[in-house]
Structures are given as C-alpha cells and as structure tokens.
Amino acid sequence: xxxxxxxxxxxxxxxxxxxxxxxxxxxxxxxxxxxxxxxxxxxxxxxxxxxxxxxxxxxxxxxxxxxxxxxxxxxxxxxxxxxxxxxxxxxxxxxxxxxxxxxxxxxxxxxxxxxxxxxxxxxxxxxxxxxxxxxxxxxxxxxxxxxxxxxxxxxxxxxxxxxxxxxxxxxxxxxxxxxxxxxxxxxxxxxxxxxxxxxxxxxxxxxxxxxxxxxxxxxxxxxxxxxxxxxxxxxxxxxxxxxxxxxxxxxxxxxxxxxxxxxxxxxxxxxxxxxxxxxxxxxxxxxxxxxxxxxxxxxxxxxxxxxxxxxxxxxxxxxxxxxxxxxxxxxxxxxxxxxxxxxxxxxxxxxxxxxxxxxxxxxxxxxxxxxxxxxxxxxxxxxxxxxxxxxxxxxxxxxxxxxxxxx
Numbered sequence: 001x002x003x004x005x006x007x008x009x010x011x012x013x014x015x016x017x018x019x020x021x022x023x024x025x026x027x028x029x030x031x032x033x034x035x036x037x038x039x040x041x042x043x044x045x046x047x048x049x050x051x052x053x054x055x056x057x058x059x060x061x062x063x064x065x066x067x068x069x070x071x072x073x074x075x076x077x078x079x080x081x082x083x084x085x086x087x088x089x090x091x092x093x094x095x096x097x098x099x100x101x102x103x104x105x106x107x108x109x110x111x112x113x114x115x116x117x118x119x120x121x122x123x124x125x126x127x128x129x130x131x132x133x134x135x136x137x138x139x140x141x142x143x144x145x146x147x148x149x150x151x152x153x154x155x156x157x158x159x160x161x162x163x164x165x166x167x168x169x170x171x172x173x174x175x176x177x178x179x180x181x182x183x184x185x186x187x188x189x190x191x192x193x194x195x196x197x198x199x200x201x202x203x204x205x206x207x208x209x210x211x212x213x214x215x216x217x218x219x220x221x222x223x224x225x226x227x228x229x230x231x232x233x234x235x236x237x238x239x240x241x242x243x244x245x246x247x248x249x250x251x252x253x254x255x256x257x258x259x260x261x262x263x264x265x266x267x268x269x270x271x272x273x274x275x276x277x278x279x280x281x282x283x284x285x286x287x288x289x290x291x292x293x294x295x296x297x298x299x300x301x302x303x304x305x306x307x308x309x310x311x312x313x314x315x316x317x318x319x320x321x322x323x324x325x326x327x328x329x330x331x332x333x334x335x336x337x338x339x340x341x342x343x344x345x346x347x348x349x350x351x352x353x354x355x356x357x358x359x360x361x362x363x364x365x366x367x368x369x370x371x372x373x374x375x376x377x378x379x380x381x382x383x384x385x386x387x388x389x390x391x392x393x394x395x396x397x398x399x400x401x402x403x404x405x406x407x
Contacts (some may be wrong), residue, residue: 004056009282011052015040016281032131032376034284039373041288048293058286063321065283066352067246068275069345070162070227071228073129074250075268077155078148089327090152093340094125094160096320101125104312113305116359119350122164122366124309124316126346127157130377132339135380139387147330150336157317161346164245166235169357176225181238188234189248192227197254213267220267221274224253243349255337287348291369293360302363309371314379317341331390339383 019036024028044051054062089119101124105117114120124388132154141147167178212219228249296302314337321337328336351368354360360368 006057008052008055009057009061011044012041012058012282012285013278013284013306015044016278019281028055032380034131035279035373035376036349037281037284038288038291038369041285042291043288045289046290047291051347052289054286054289058282060291061279062286063242063283064351065275065279065286066281067228067232067242069283070243070247070349071250072272072275072280073158073345074247074252076129076133076270077158077251077254078151079251080256085327086149086203087156089149089324090156093153093320093323094156094389096323097125097157097316098122098160098164100319101312101316104316106311108308114364115361116354119165119169119354119359120368122168122313122316123343123347123350124163124351125157126161126343127317127340128342128344128346129154129155129158131342131344131376131380135384135387139384140182141387144243146332146336149324149328150339153336153340157340159251160246160344161350162241162247165350165353166240169241169353169359178240185235185238185240185244189231189252191254192250198258218270221270224267224271227253241353243353282370284348286363287352287369290352292362292366296366296370299363302367305364305367305368305375309368309380312375313340313343313371313375314341317343323334335383335386335390338379338386342375342379344369347372352368 002008016037019040020033023031023036044249046053052058098121101121102118104124105114105121106116106121108120109117129151132150136147136150137312140252163182209219228246231245231249231252232242233245235242235248252288254400318337318341321340322334326331327333351360351365355362355365
C-alpha cells in the first residue's frame with residue numbers, strides 16, 4: 001500500500017463529484033450514480049489507466065464510508081411498518097429466498113464456480129434498500145401498500161444478510177461461540193436503547209440538545225457518530241463484522257425516533273450530507289479501484305459467471321415474490337420480485353470480507369460485483385417501466401363507459 005497523502009484522494013474525490021454531476025446533465029439517462037462511481041473507479045485504477053492506487057488515506061475514508069453506508073441503511077428502516085401482515089409476508093419471502101439461495105450456492109459450488117457456497121447464498125439473498133427507495137419515490141409509491149411491502153422485504157433482507165454474515169463468517173471459534181457473542185452484542189444494543197430512551201425523557205437533556213443542535217457543536221450529529229463508532233468498535237471487539245455494528249447503530253437510531261419528532265427536522269439530512277457528501281462515494285470509487293478486471297478477463301469461464309450470478313439473483317429474490325400475490329395482485333408481485341432482486345452495496349461489502357477470509361478469490365469477487373452492477377442497471381429500470389405502464393393503463397381501464405340497462 002502506498003504512503004498516505006492527498007494526491008490519490010484528490011482524484012477519488014474528483015471522480016465522486018464528477019459522476020453525479022455529469023449524470024445530472026443527462027436526466028434521461030437513468031443510471032444510478034453508484035454504478036458510474038464504481039465503473040469510473042475501475043477505469044482510473046490499476047486495472048485500466050493506473051492513475052490511482054489505494055493508500056492509507058483512501059483506505060481509512062473508504063472504511064468509514066462502508067460503515068456510513070450500512071449506518072444509513074439501518075436508519076432507513078421504518079419499524080412502524082414492520083408489523084402485522086406486512087412483516088409476516090416480508091419474513092416469509094426472505095425465508096423462501098434463503099431456502100432457494102442455499103441449493104443454488106451448492107450447485108454453483110458443485111460445478112466449481114464458487115469456493116464457499118454458503119457465503120454466496122447469503123450474498124444472493126440480499127437487497128439494495130438504498131437503490132429501491134428512489135425508484136418508488138419516482139412513481140409516488142413510497143407510501144402505498146405496495147411500496148411499504150417492497151421496503152419491508154428489502155429491510156428484512158438487509159437484516160437477515162447482515163446477521164447471517166456476522167454469525168457464520170465472523171470470529172475464530174465457530175458459529176456456536178459467535179452466536180453467544182452476537183447475543184451479548186444484541187443485549188448491549190437493548191441496554192443502550194433503554195438508557196437513551198430514559199435520557200430522552202429528561203427535560204434538562206432535552207433543553208441542552210435543543211440549544212446545541214444548530215450551533216457549531218451540532219450535538220445530535222455528534223451523538224449519532226458516537227453511536228455508530230461505539231457499536232462498530234463493540235462489534236470489532238467481540239470479533240464480529242463492522243457492518244453489523246454500523247447497521248445496528250442506524251437501526252437503533254431509527255427505532256428510537258420512529259415518528260421523527262424527538263430529533264431535529266434536518267437531522268437525517270445532515271447525516272446523509274456527511275455520508276453521501278464524502279465517505280460513501282469514496283468507498284464506491286475505491287471499490288472500483290480494487291476491482292480486479294484482469295482476473296475476470298483472464299479466463300472466459302470467469303466472465304461467464306457474471307450472467308449466471310445475475311440470473312441467480314433474479315431467481316433467489318424474484319421467485320419468492322409469488323407469496324405477495326394475494327396482498328398486491330399478480331402483476332405487482334412480479335414488479336416487487338424484480339425490484340428486490342437489485343443488490344450491490346452489500347455484495348461489495350461482503351465480497352471484501354470474503355476476500356479477507358480467503359473464502360472467495362479475486363475472479364469470483366469481480367464476477368459477483370459485476371453481476372451486482374448489472375442488477376442495479378437493469379432491475380430498477382425494468383421495475384420502474386412496469387410500474388409506469390401499469391399506472392398509465394389504470395385510468396384507461398377505469399374510464400370505460402358503463403353499459404346502461406335497456407328499458
């Protein structure tokens with residue numbers, strides 16, 4: 001790794017600025033910025049132009065970006081919606097997804113395409129919550145019954161994937177010891193919830209937060225950062241993955257503030273500005289720089305893994321949407337299946353963990369990330385098109401003249 005400095009970071013931040021800016025000049029090009037950032041990272045990295053290598057400065061900021069990404073993903077979970085039939089359908093759908101993912105992973109392992117079938121199964125059962133939300137916003141479905149079902153399914157998939165990855169691929173003492181450590185982690189998470197909830201009821205604490213929230217102290221933002229870093233450090237200390245700590249911190253903050261009354265109206269906007277303003281795009285551009293394009297292109301068999309993994313994503317997350325038919329209808333269940341097959345951030349994070357553990361090789365990691373890139377390019381666009389087509393057909397079907405009875 002190169003010595004720390006700012007020359008490499010300058011190129012990375014320039015790419016992080018240019019990607020959404022250039023996409024904004026072509027609004028009809030519905031390309032998610034994250035895809036552009038990763039692809040541009042590949043181009044400027046050692047695989048193509050060789051302009052940038054990951055030094056210690058970029059490494060630290062990218063690591064914070066990964067933590068921020070999972071923290072904001074946890075913050076997006078609406079616990080008010082995760083109840084009743086909605087929660088049941090989402091949980092059943094994800095259970096079916098994982099039940100399909102395990103044999104798919106075993107088959108891929110049996111033919112020699114993957115090294116660790118269980119890790120790949122967890123990857124295939126994930127969903128990109130952050131990519132789905134803008135799609136639902138575009139068509140005004142975010143607050144509808146259909147939109148809340150898709151969000152609930154994506155939230156459960158995020159939860160399940162993070163928990164399983166931490167349980168099965170963290171620690172050195174095996175799943176049983178890791179389960180005990182995970183239980184201790186969740187116990188401390190519950191204790192933190194009780195302590196913060198009790199402190200919120202104190203008028204002195206409330207007045208102090210109100211006085212400092214918009215000053216140079218930005219006290220609520222600092223409290224959120226303390227919460228995130230504390231649980232990342234706790235997860236690291238227990239031998240668990242940092243993504244569990246950051247995701248749990250975001251979910252805890254969302255649970256504490258379900259009605260968003262106790263926090264400042266712009267509190268979440270400030271957190272998103274910090275994350276998406278610097279750290280998260282640095283993480284995605286860095287992921288592109290680390291992308292081993294040569295390993296993917298060295299053997300045609302490696303390149304052939306990309307459409308196979310893409311089809312596996314669609315099968316694992318798309319087929320279980322059949323259980324939504326009675327709730328939202330057959331057509332919308334199909335749209336939900338296409339949307340929830342979208343996955344990239346978790347794949348990028350989990351493949352990095354798999355590479356560190358030696359559970360996957362460079363070619364397999366590159367093929368999985370490439371499949372994730374294609375899923376973000378294809379599936380949201382297909383789902384958005386299907387939703388708009390259905391919305392366009394709905395008024396025409398309702399405007400048909402009603403036959404009048406003949407006297």
